[in-house]
Amino acid sequence: MVTSAELIASSDAHSAHNYHPLPVVVSTADGAWMTDVEGKRYLDMLAGYSALNFGHGHPRLVAAAKAQLDRVTLTSRAFHHERFAEFCAALGELCGKEMVLPMNTGAEAVETAVKTARKWGYRVKGVPDGRAKIVVAENNFHGRTTTIVSFSTDEEARADFGPYTPGFEIVPYGDLAALEAAVDEDTVAVLLEPVQGEAGVLVPPAGYLAGVRELTRSRNVLFVADEIQSGLGRTGATFACAHEDVVPDMYVLGKALGGGVVPVSAVVADRDVLGVYRPGEHGSTFGGNPLACAVGLEVVAMLRTGEYQERARELGEHLHRELGLLTGEGVVREVRGRGLWAGVDIDPAHGTGREISERLMERGVLVKDTHGSTLRIAPPLVISKEDLDWGLDQLRAVLAG
Numbered sequence: 086m087v088t089s090a091e092l093i094a095s096s097d098a099h100s101a102h103n104y105h106p107l108p109v110v111v112s113t114a115d116g117a118w119m120t121d122v123e124g125k126r127y128l129d130m131l132a133g134y135s136a137l138n139f140g141h142g143h144p145r146l147v148a149a150a151k152a153q154l155d156r157v158t159l160t161s162r163a164f165h166h167e168r169f170a171e172f173c174a175a176l177g178e179l180c181g182k183e184m185v186l187p188m189n190t191g192a193e194a195v196e197t198a199v200k201t202a203r204k205w206g207y208r209v210k211g212v213p214d215g216r217a218k219i220v221v222a223e224n225n226f227h228g229r230t231t232t233i234v235s236f237s238t239d240e241e242a243r244a245d246f247g248p249y250t251p252g253f254e255i256v257p258y259g260d261l262a263a264l265e266a267a268v269d270e271d272t273v274a275v276l277l278e279p280v281q282g283e284a285g286v287l288v289p290p291a292g293y294l295a296g297v298r299e300l301t302r303s304r305n306v307l308f309v310a311d312e313i314q315s316g317l318g319r320t321g322a323t324f325a326c327a328h329e330d331v332v333p334d335m336y337v338l339g340k341a342l343g344g345g346v347v348p349v350s351a352v353v354a355d356r357d358v359l360g361v362y363r364p365g366e367h368g369s370t371f372g373g374n375p376l377a378c379a380v381g382l383e384v385v386a387m388l389r390t391g392e393y394q395e396r397a398r399e400l401g402e403h404l405h406r407e408l409g410l411l412t413g414e415g416v417v418r419e420v421r422g423r424g425l426w427a428g429v430d431i432d433p434a435h436g437t438g439r440e441i442s443e444r445l446m447e448r449g450v451l452v453k454d455t456h457g458s459t460l461r462i463a464p465p466l467v468i469s470k471e472d473l474d475w476g477l478d479q480l481r482a483v484l485a486g
């Protein structure tokens with residue numbers, strides 16, 4: 086049998102080193118658990134950065150995918166297919182919006198949002214050609230394309246990839262006055278994550294999202310919410326914007342929309358926004374394919390009952406209560422987050438986030454560090470309370486050791 090060590094060495098030899106994975110080689114997975122090639126089991130406390138909100142191999146999602154595999158998997162948008170209208174109608178209804186534009190990855194959906202906002206700016210708002218401006222936040226993460234890294238403030242993500250796309254202004258996250266000062270008559274959109282995931286699960290100050298909503302509405306600017314990681318149940322609501330009763334003009338969705346089975350992303354907005362497109366102006370060979378629509382449709386059906394949002398809310402309260410007990414012990418400096426989603430800052434004296442993650446891995450828990458000494462905890466929403474408690478026990482043991 087091939088060992089983990091051999092597979093990792095082979096991976097290092099034959100793949101670009103654009104990631105630094107923990108030294109575990111997953112072979113199978115079920116629910117909140119993954120098993121490596123040696124048969125050791127690990128509790129998944131990352132959930133594919135929220136792409137696995139419903140866990141690994143959820144029976145409903147696997148059944149939906151299998152049923153569609155036997156029918157038709159790809160048509161391209163040159164033809165209509167049976168699942169397309171149903172998926173768009175269902176997702177639109179979940180979002181309370183009139184139109185959906187399906188893509189595949191999160192970055193593509195963000196690109197679509199940028200293009201849509203610019204086109205809306207020129208065609209509807211009347212911004213002079215070539216002048217459209219989009220205001221974004223510091224420490225954002227919206228994906229990896231050349232345009233998206235153009236407005237990243239993370240040097241690692243950005244350096245050596247210029248020349249950069251112009252048309253973006255960066256303001257501090259959570260600072261309404263700075264945002265207000267940046268919005269001018271050429272501004273077509275404010276693009277924000279309602280909770281900044283990669284930045285370390287940063288929740289903005291209370292009232293910020295509502296303030297952004299008010300400002301954008303009064304200045305005729307689109308509020309584009311990147312809910313790729315925060316949306317679809319993670320925070321205890323279908324959308325993180327809902328915690329402040331905010332409805333943005335455009336939702337950008339991805340990750341969990343594909344149920345952990347296939348990449349599915351989408352931009353969702355009303356007709357006055359997404360209605361700007363004419364045939365040929367934007368597209369994707371795979372966007373809205375039958376397999377993606379079948380899985381996405383099942384994801385929407387699962388979210389409609391509210392049970393996953395409820396789980397995220399209840400288990401999230403428990404998670405934050407337990408993590409709160411770890412603060413003030415000199416090890417954990419701060420715990421942030423919302424729902425079943427937490428950023429835990431470890432005192433760097435205790436080790437880097439990477440080192441803590443490796444020690445957790447040895448104890449059978451998989452998490453991912455971000456920005457030096459922050460751990461990101463985001464288990465699948467289907468995790469049992471017992472498993473969550475066991476995972477927290479391992480964290481406690483690692484921090485005590």
Ligand SMILES: *Cc1c(COP(=O)(O)O)cnc(C)c1O
Nearest residue numbers: 190191192226227228311313314
């Ligand atoms: C993951 C993520 C993206 C990019 O999604 P990909 O599918 O990796 O392209 C964009 N925005 C946010 C907030 C994300 O978390």
